[in-house]
Amino acid sequence: xxxxxxxxxxxxxxxxxxxxxxxxxxxxxxxxxxxxxxxxxxxxxxxxxxxxxxxxxxxxxxxxxxxxxxxxxxxxxxxxxxxxxxxxxxxxxxxxxxxxxxxxxxxxxxxxx
Amino acid sequence: xxxxxxxxxxxxxxxxxxxxxxxxxxxxxxxxxxxxxxxxxxxxxxxxxxxxxxxxxxxxxxxxxxxxxxxxxxxxxxxxxxxxxxxxxxxxxxxxxxxxxxxxxxxxxxx
Numbered sequence: 001x002x003x004x005x006x007x008x009x010x011x012x013x014x015x016x017x018x019x020x021x022x023x024x025x026x027x028x029x030x031x032x033x034x035x036x037x038x039x040x041x042x043x044x045x046x047x048x049x050x051x052x053x054x055x056x057x058x059x060x061x062x063x064x065x066x067x068x069x070x071x072x073x074x075x076x077x078x079x080x081x082x083x084x085x086x087x088x089x090x091x092x093x094x095x096x097x098x099x100x101x102x103x104x105x106x107x108x109x110x111x112x113x
Numbered sequence: 114x115x116x117x118x119x120x121x122x123x124x125x126x127x128x129x130x131x132x133x134x135x136x137x138x139x140x141x142x143x144x145x146x147x148x149x150x151x152x153x154x155x156x157x158x159x160x161x162x163x164x165x166x167x168x169x170x171x172x173x174x175x176x177x178x179x180x181x182x183x184x185x186x187x188x189x190x191x192x193x194x195x196x197x198x199x200x201x202x203x204x205x206x207x208x209x210x211x212x213x214x215x216x217x218x219x220x221x222x223x224x
Contacts, residue, residue: 006155043203043217049212098207105154106156
């Protein structure tokens with residue numbers, strides 16, 4: 001019940017394409033869903049996060065879509081660029097308190113020119 | 114600038130040796146976490162601490178130990194009982210209601 005399942009494991013898109021990464025969770029108590037971006041040899045950095053009271057959140061070229069009934073959320077990257085090539089992790093937690101985030105296994109994105 | 118500092122960036126361990134990875138934060142965050150990252154495995158939780166002098170085991174705590182004597186510091190010791198320690202280790206901290214801030218990681222290799 002604590003798992004977050006992420007797909008696909010890897011993704012290759014052309015520059016300007018819209019990669020979509022999907023995550024599914026089981027624990028209905030989760031109420032905080034962040035996405036992290038990680039470049040090789042670096043720590044992950046918070047990209048964007050959503051709470052279940054909204055169905056979509058946009059920050060620049062990054063959009064999270066959230067489907068509470070299906071217990072799924074996804075990351076869309078508009079007008080993808082080679083600089084977006086990185087590993088992306090979804091995560092979930094119960095926001096109150098400091099309980100640990102549960103992470104998906106990651107998606108390695110390559111954007112080719 | 115506030116942030117999390119992990120050191121060293123690279124660490125080599127001989128068989129049977131204990132090594133300690135440093136994690137220091139000046140963000141005044143209460144909670145700190147240690148994760149292990151292996152290719153294709155995502156981030157797996159080793160230990161976490163919500164307050165000073167208290168910590169809890171994560172999913173893969175065997176072969177690891179931690180201490181939290183100061184709010185700013187959460188060192189991780191990889192003991193000789195950890196049979197497969199080669200991995201990328203990430204430390205993070207969190208203020209209640211906010212996302213994690215990660216350090217830049219320590220890559221540990223057994224030689």
